[in-house]
Amino acid sequence: MNQPTIGFIGGGRVARIILGGWNHAQALPARIVVADPNAEGLARLKARFPSVETTADAAVAAGQDVVFLATHPPVLAEAAARVTPGLKPTAIVVSLAPKFTLARLTGLLGGFGRLARVNPNAPSVIGAGFNPIAFGAALNAADRAVVSGLLAPLGDSPEVAEEKIEAFALLTAMGPTYLWFQLQALRELGASFGLTEAETNHGIKRMVCGAARTLVDSGLPPAEVMDLVPVKPLAEMEPTVLEFYRTRLPALYQKIKP
Numbered sequence: 120m121n122q123p124t125i126g127f128i129g130g131g132r133v134a135r136i137i138l139g140g141w142n143h144a145q146a147l148p149a150r151i152v153v154a155d156p157n158a159e160g161l162a163r164l165k166a167r168f169p170s171v172e173t174t175a176d177a178a179v180a181a182g183q184d185v186v187f188l189a190t191h192p193p194v195l196a197e198a199a200a201r202v203t204p205g206l207k208p209t210a211i212v213v214s215l216a217p218k219f220t221l222a223r224l225t226g227l228l229g230g231f232g233r234l235a236r237v238n239p240n241a242p243s244v245i246g247a248g249f250n251p252i253a254f255g256a257a258l259n260a261a262d263r264a265v266v267s268g269l270l271a272p273l274g275d276s277p278e279v280a281e282e283k284i285e286a287f288a289l290l291t292a293m294g295p296t297y298l299w300f301q302l303q304a305l306r307e308l309g310a311s312f313g314l315t316e317a318e319t320n321h322g323i324k325r326m327v328c329g330a331a332r333t334l335v336d337s338g339l340p341p342a343e344v345m346d347l348v349p350v351k352p353l354a355e356m357e358p359t360v361l362e363f364y365r366t367r368l369p370a371l372y373q374k375i376k377p
């Protein structure tokens with residue numbers, strides 16, 4: 120499987136992230152078929168990635184070498200039923216959804232076991248992703264290399280225990296949404312404080328990476344790290360934000376864990 124053909128069942132955000140990442144790396148596979156019932160969404164996808172074939176017929180996408188299941192969990196069972204008859208015996212199915220274990224997917228796919236699960240994150244769109252992967256036992260070393268090769272242009276894809284996929288969904292897949300609105304607010308303020316766009320962007324990138332590294336790599340206790348800066352203009356909102364972290368995220372984790 121030197122140049123595997125690719126099928127996507129679902130042509131929404133996560134498909135766009137992966138296609139965007141391949142495109143960014145100039146590594147778009149030669150044949151990609153995306154199936155989705157939403158014609159408008161497919162047209163937008165086609166405009167952005169003209170070489171991609173789009174279809175409403177999941178069976179066409181299911182007939183490719185590597186088939187990504189890219190729908191939300193509530194429609195995954197129905198999507199799997201449409202995929203099953205079209206799968207080649209040598210295909211590899213990669214599920215991007217939380218909640219559905221490899222064992223459950225095998226059941227939904229009529230006993231098909233050549234499966235992997237990946238939890239991609241959005242920075243993959245520029246090759247800066249963190250995309251943990253769990254391989255099913257039926258995939259041999261060559262199969263795993265095919266999947267890892269497809270993920271390589273998107274960023275890091277460490278192999279993890281399958282039962283950790285949902286934890287990463289909360290931490291690394293949804294994580295950017297906890298930060299992006301705040302970082303964008305800072306970008307907008309940078310200009311009003313007299314910085315050029317380039318100065319603001321450079322400063323923010325270094326600040327965020329440096330802050331994360333100081334917290335996890337400095338060896339200092341977290342309280343000491345957070346006490347390194349005495350002026351905290353947003354301290355008042357911390358209890359509210361922490362309350363959200365400590366209630367919303369565990370609740371969602373309970374909802375998406377198998």
Ligand SMILES: NC(=O)c1ccc[n+]([C@@H]2O[C@H](COP(=O)([O-])OP(=O)(O)OC[C@H]3O[C@@H](n4cnc5c(N)ncnc54)[C@H](OP(=O)(O)O)[C@@H]3O)[C@@H](O)[C@H]2O)c1
Nearest residue numbers: 128129131132133155157189190191194198215216239292
């Ligand atoms: N976005 C991320 O950053 C991210 C990261 C990690 C994992 N994921 C996972 O990826 C999966 C998809 O998420 P998403 O963010 O791409 O959501 P999305 O933007 O809503 O895309 C899902 C797409 O699937 C389509 N769809 C619905 N039923 C279908 C069917 N039977 N066959 C084919 N396509 C169907 C939807 O069409 P309609 O709009 O018409 O319903 C929609 O276009 C989820 O399981 C999610 O947890 C997403």
